[in-house]
Amino acid sequence: MSGNQRRTTRERITDGDGVAVESALVGDGLELSYPTSDETIVDCARLDVPEEAVTALVGPNGSGKSTLLKALSNHLDPDAGTVRIHGDDLRNFDRKELARELGVLSQENDSLGSITVEDLVYHGRYPHRSFFDGVDDEDHRAVERAIELAGIDGIRDAELGQLSGGQKQLAWIAMVLAQDTDVLLLDEPTTFLDVHHQFRVLETIRQLNEQKGVTVAVVLHDIAQAARFADYLVAMCDGELYDWGPPEDVVTEQLLADVFGVEATVQYEPELQVLPRRALPDR
Numbered sequence: 001m002s003g004n005q006r007r008t009t010r011e012r013i014t015d016g017d018g019v020a021v022e023s024a025l026v027g028d029g030l031e032l033s034y035p036t037s038d039e040t041i042v043d044c045a046r047l048d049v050p051e052e053a054v055t056a057l058v059g060p061n062g063s064g065k066s067t068l069l070k071a072l073s074n075h076l077d078p079d080a081g082t083v084r085i086h087g088d089d090l091r092n093f094d095r096k097e098l099a100r101e102l103g104v105l106s107q108e109n110d111s112l113g114s115i116t117v118e119d120l121v122y123h124g125r126y127p128h129r130s131f132f133d134g135v136d137d138e139d140h141r142a143v144e145r146a147i148e149l150a151g152i153d154g155i156r157d158a159e160l161g162q163l164s165g166g167q168k169q170l171a172w173i174a175m176v177l178a179q180d181t182d183v184l185l186l187d188e189p190t191t192f193l194d195v196h197h198q199f200r201v202l203e204t205i206r207q208l209n210e211q212k213g214v215t216v217a218v219v220l221h222d223i224a225q226a227a228r229f230a231d232y233l234v235a236m237c238d239g240e241l242y243d244w245g246p247p248e249d250v251v252t253e254q255l256l257a258d259v260f261g262v263e264a265t266v267q268y269e270p271e272l273q274v275l276p277r278r279a280l281p282d283r
């Protein structure tokens with residue numbers, strides 16, 4: 001079943017400015033924990049990832065961003081609540097169907113043994129092939145496009161195990177891009193990357209959003225970068241959603257103190273900037 005056939009239900013919300021937006025992904029009444037403990041790690045009444053927009057999840061270490069992303073990508077079963085993509089419960093999808101809808105870059109990438117970068121990127125095409133199908137022209141085109149977007153042509157024949165952390169990260173990003181999905185969930189895609197590659201990855205995400213209408217939810221650590229880059233911010237604190245909305249509404253000096261524990265100034269000239277001055281005492 002294709003993504004378009006599934007798009008039967010529209011879920012609308014109103015953002016901080018009172019503007020109605022449609023949600024591609026909705027987390028509804030989510031309570032999340034890990035099998036190793038009874039402790040609830042995330043308790044989130046409602047989370048919306050607006051359609052055809054870039055949403056950045058921000059928050060301090062351990063605030064539950066990755067955990068939330070795992071639930072949104074069906075890698076973690078909620079103790080309570082549901083995740084819906086275009087109105088359909090994620091649990092209604094088999095693995096391959098979901099992989100045609102959702103491209104996921106997690107922090108814990110599966111080990112695929114000693115394969116080359118190019119083979120890894122081809123791996124991103126598996127949801128589009130049946131068991132007996134070979135690689136077709138569309139697969140070749142998608143792989144070449146992903147390799148170009150990620151800027152990894154020079155290392156396509158290298159084995160993953162021989163790469164630096166940043167090069168590996170770019171290879172995984174290319175694999176997710178080759179999947180060619182309408183929705184991307186990216187957990188810290190800029191980790192390990194130098195400033196050039198950080199910009200390149202963020203520009204690629206923006207380009208996919210603007211040119212192809214791809215919906216993106218991305219965990220970013222740099223609040224100033226997230227505020228400049230994203231259309232919406234989701235600020236997590238202690239496993240709860242502290243605030244949600246356009247960056248101008250969410251990034252306040254109060255949020256920086258409450259959520260991040262820093263005294264900081266927020267400036268808008270020439271664009272939104274966060275200027276941290278000092279760390280506040282631990283909460």
Ligand SMILES: Nc1ncnc2c1ncn2[C@@H]1O[C@H](COP(=O)(O)OP(=O)(O)OP(=O)(O)O)[C@@H](O)[C@H]1O
Binds near residue numbers: 036037059068
């Ligand atoms: N596999 C796991 N088993 C048990 N607890 C976990 C597991 N993964 C994360 N946690 C716990 O869940 C809490 C939230 O972690 P999570 O990784 O979601 O936070 P985060 O906001 O993404 O942090 P960071 O910015 O450091 O990546 C932490 O207290 C962490 O110890």
